Amino acid sequence: MLWNWDYALSILPSLLEALQVTIYATIMGFAFALIFGLLLAFGRRSKIRVLSLISGAFVEFIRSTPLLAQLFFIFYALPQLPYVGISLSPLTAGILGLGIHYSTYLSEVYRAGIDAVPRGQWEAAIALNFSKGRTWLNIILPQAIPPIVPVLGNYLIGMFKDTPMLSAVTVVELLLTARIIGTHSFRFIEPFTMVGILFLVLSYISSLGVQWLEYRLNSRT
Template sequence: MWSWSFTWSILPAILQAIQTTIAATVAGFLLALIGGLLLAFGRRAKNRALSWSAAGFIEFVRSTPLLVQLYFLFYGLPAVGISLSPFTSGVLGLGVHYSCYLSEVYRSGIDAVPRGQWEAARALNFSRGQTWLRIILPQAIRPVVPVLGNYLIVMFKETPILSAITLVEMLAAAKIIGAESFRYLEAFTLVGLLFLLLSYVSSVFIKKLELTWNKQ
């Protein structure tokens, strides 16, 4: 049976754990945004060694499970003298894993920019950096904002996997509460509702951002 008194008593612990969930999501997504753009540049590089290396890395990461990558970072790297905290390993794992997906999103946006824009930049004697920053990237990123936002929400919902490397996020906190009290219903329900609420708020924010950019 549902117990409201028990629900209110465990709510502070769940809310405390949600801070870790949000922090890991935001930090991982920022890393993925930057890493994805760098990989997209690498894949478009004229240097074949760099282009093939970037393409190979992207395919390797996308073809292996995130859980295996997290295990490698947290349990494997100490074997070669590199020890990372659960939070750092989680952020790095999420960031690297999703940067490979975001690189393809960026690539599709860049490929959609009309060739005339590149020619116009050359005609105006823009440097390579000016061409990317002032002309190409603003046009390439704007249409892919909804896809980037979807990956943010997916990453947020993937954070429970971080409990596998001992990071106490929302779901891990709910499991601990259930193991101590033998009451799982309230804890898991709270976690599910919080995931739903934050995912919905994120989707609304992304939609407003998309509409705002389209008006400019």
């Protein structure tokens, strides 16, 4: 028999422990992407031309290159930058890579959400003599964010499914743990299959959650 249940059960605790690293990286990376993505969206809307050009070019470049190559760049090339070069731990580099990559996608999502707020809302804010900050915080963002929450949720799931790439910069997450276990025991079937099942189950449950969010949002309006 190819599949060994005793062996599978014996490696489950280590895999679940590694899953925590995976989930931690996802949450931190996504938090970074949420904030940086919003900044990029603001940057692209900026009246200062240089700022909007740089933000636009940054988004286009990051979106057109593979996350894996970006991770290698952050982990191996960044320390060699003259003057500003810094060495990052594998996990920090991984979180930064995930965060930067996804922030470019999220900036587009934010942009769509902001563009969908009716012009009248801006005009009303001007008529009420609201400051710029108050207009954004009290009028625009509260209307722009809720409709895009399901889309953000889908990107969160996408990021979760991209975390195995962190193993390339030696983050001992789920996939690398499975590989180490497999190399030690010369049995790859159980660890890799179980990693696949873990990703499948978790992302499937999360996508049901997103669908539920979408349904709630649609029934509210």
